[in-house]
Amino acid sequence: MLSHSKLGFGLMRLPKDENGVIDQTQVQTMVDLFMHNGFTYFDTAYAYAGSENAIREALVKRYPRDTFTLADKLPAWKLKGPEDVERVFQESMEAAGVDYFDFYLLHSVEEKHLPTYEKYNTFDFLKEMKAKGKIRHIGFSYHDGPELLEQILTRHPELEFVQLQLNYLDWENEVIQAKRNYEAARRFGKPVVVMEPIKGGTLAVLPPEAEAIRKQTIPHTTPSSLALRFLAEKEGVMTILSGMSNGEQMKENTATMRNASPLTETESKAVAAITRSILSADTIPCTKCRYCVAGCPMHIAIPDLFTAYNSQRLYGEHARYQTYYNKFSSLGNPASACVACGQCEGVCPQHLSIVSLLKTVSEAFDH
Template identity: 35%
Template sequence: MTREEALRSIAAGVVAGTLGLAACSSERKPQTEVPAAPAAGGRVTLRRNMRNGDEVSLLGFGCMRFPTVGGDRYTGTIDEEPTLEMLDYAYAHGVNYFDTAWMYHGGKSEEMVGKALKRYPRESFFLADKMPPTAKTLEEAKEIFSTQLERCGVEYFDYYLCHSISRQYVFQNLYIDEGVLDYLLELKAEGRIRNLGFSFHGDMALFEWLLSQPVEWDFVQIQMNWLDWRDRKLQAERLYTMLAERKIPVIVMEPIRGGALIDLPASVRSLLASADASLTPAAWALKFCASYPYVLTVLSGMTRMEHVVENCATMTGFEPLSEERLELLQRAADIYRNNTRIDCTDCFYCMPCPYGVDIAGIFRVYNRCSDEQLLPDPSGAHDEEYRRRRRRMLNRYRNTVAERSRAEHCIGCNECSPKCPQGLDIPRQIDRVEELIEALRMG
């Protein structure tokens, strides 16, 4: 039996008993690290929010990457049955933090989360939602918040965020000039928001400015993983340190960088295996984030049941990584950065392209070849190895990117780049892939 088959087998055996377990409300005791009551296969470790006593599961369920039918998570429909099974399994195994947003799955994520969670006691889970950066006025923000409560079937949100803050003028215009921040603070005073924070995708100057605002942020959500920890642009270590110094709880997003830390280059896989061959890339990634004490929960956008089973197991009976292993991951990051991959996390914020270009799909083909160290070099020797790599990349491109959605349809309008949380110059990267594909087609 393969590892994947084993995970599926475990999942199938437990999901059948999930709904009965879901009826049980979890107690919350005031301690920093809380061992949860056992379920079949154990329960995810809880971590106490030092500000308010909430006992939150170290693994949070990010609700942006549910399984879909009839397309991807932008064009397709959420596949309800496996999604509910995944949410039920996670809940039964101690996951009590669920993170959704107005934009996820075109608004259908909130509805699906509401459908799942309405079967559980309201005090047994924490629900996070977000004010979208696309809101323009106070009246629109009020309508959005009301609709979110209705979609999710709740009367309040435990954690609520100003979503994807990446530019000062956007925050200034919407939250300060339009009065949306004051409105959210009013909702907090009324109890319809229990904790108010923001998710961040900007530069250090913006982060410092946000923390200097005359508002007491209850938590902040940052992109944090072992690759971005000492990255010169993203500076996750510095972001975390600034929050820890202020005793602000940290919610982690992109712990596996949209899957990039799963399909690792062979040299990185070898290094990690030399330290502990029993840990999967996902386990290394989640454990890295959870090893830092001001991290309240680590969000994982899980698409398949085996993801849920593995991640729950990783965060059950959690023990932080040693300093030696944390440093080993930084050595791995140094090796990884020498790779030529494009830093796309597959978040789909850049979509839809007005010209139909499948931005994420194009980058996915390129990055997979890069991660496997199989990128063909048209400027080198056209030997048998080159021809093998050339065939592989061209076949992947033809088979996974529809003809009408390929790189040659990009006109460089740059509508996408301002939306990219990673700050990618997307048209330039699309051109880079197109140039390679064209060179490969020429032979």
């Protein structure tokens, strides 16, 4: 498979200005820092609004095509007919400004999306585009269980790699099933691209009790470096994607991954203790992918309201969390405005019971 770097730049959470527009200047600075440190793997998607255009300007137009690798994804939820498959693919190529993708994935292949991918013959389409040289390597991202993963890999041996949500907090999670999915991919000999290694930032700023464990036992580490190194040592891990959204995150992660050493026994024990500590708190495991937001008929900023709730659960009641909640409620609607249509639950990669959770959040903040 094509040579690439162990750290990948995930483009789902690019920095934005106060108006919610991608900060192109900051993106360009981050791309330069990433490339300067010898890392070359960039991951975008048709569903990551504006990211394909942003990477065209910051990377594709400024660096020789053979100095970087670019991954993109085809989303089932944008396909309404067979003609949409090629249309979406071509739109992605034009937006990114390339004539081929190094890696191209079916986005979030799981039970609810797999029928769409099969109905519109997307697996054959990927093979056709690879034969034509428009795709170098084909694969898929995945948010379901190991049983279905093995079925897909059995039926489609042509798929060369799989992108999985892996991090130490989800490693034994019965819903995410990170470890079992990783083991399934390895049984089929498929390289693994890791997404959500820091779980949407959850593992970058640890709650007080978990942070105290880190400081007392392994003060030489940082929370983010610990999360990345936990995965870097796993056999078959091809690239670890980090959705970095500012220059400081980029500097820390590139420094970590330039010479990522395996966890020591002390560090592994600390990870286990930190995991137990975090999971003992009753929080919502939202990774802020924002897939739920676009289709919400009430325009509720669901991930942001969940952030307010989680912050209050982890750090105790404080006026700033109510202020944060009020800010994002005013931009759309509060949690109490939910009409229980279920659209959000149909697209959530974490399989959260969002309708019920919004009621819980409403009880905490809608006074």
